[in-house]
Amino acid sequence: MDAPWRVLSAEELEKQYSPSEWVVRRGAQEALQTYLQMGSEATSKARATRKSQLDVPYGDGEGEKVDIYFPDAASEALPFFVFFHGGYWQSGSKDQSAFMVNPLTAHGVAVVIVAYDIAPKGTIDKMVDQVARSIAFVQKSFPENKGLFLCGHSAGAQLAAMMLLVNWSKHGVTPSLKGFFLMSGIYDLEPLLSTSQNAPLHMTPEDARRNSPQRHLEAAPVEPGNSACPVLVIVGQHDSPEFHRQSWEFYETLCQTGWKASFEELPSVDHFEIIWNLTREEDRLNQIILKTIFSRAASPLLPRKPLEVKGQH
């Protein structure tokens, strides 16, 4: 079946992939502005009130840094929530993205906010590699952890989802991945190729395909031991129809390929409210995250075996 987005006009496609055009409680510019302000305020608060290690390098690159925030009780045997910010791989930073730090650290979860080289400095391939290295770094730095839970918003959800496909052997460590929270993400990048979002990214069709987790899950079905690792695909009620379609199709493919996936449409929220609501402890998504992290059912993601190539000449 031909992908439904192919019948959309260029103008409609541009709109479908402009999240700020779909907000309902404020104007587009005001939504983007509020997003930055809420993120900056949450980060200032986290840095002022939580134990932290800031700008810790996970690689040699200038932009390869994480901020790590800890709960009050000193321990390394903590669950780690590792967050990748959104901004269409061309905006945003870790310094404006500590939305969930105070609520999660209050409940005994360490939170890592990851910086990666956004475009035009970085390509999507580079960002995917940086994200994988940041996760390997967290695992090596905190080998006693009680599981790494990856979360990404918008473009960050694509980066997190790509981690379902990583062969960790080249990173010298197998991270104890125990859950994925994919918020308002994009899992097939092809529709973006002809939109203005691609201007700083310079993605070719091959780049888009290589970095579309939706295109690769079927060829890399879940390892039997990983079928208990929860993958939550979350979308806001007021995300655009294309964002809903992307989330739903990714969820369906996860189910078909053996992942323990669930799908959650958060009522009443748009693409930006979904993430800034995480600053509130009583937020529904925070409750879902905490329940998943502390559920005894959460089991570790086991190493992916290299694909066996049999009978090929």
Ligand SMILES: Nc1ccccc1C(=O)C[C@H](N)C(=O)O
């Ligand atoms: N700043 C963001 C942060 C998170 C997610 C998206 C954005 C965007 O800017 C999207 C796009 N430029 C829009 O105007 O909707």
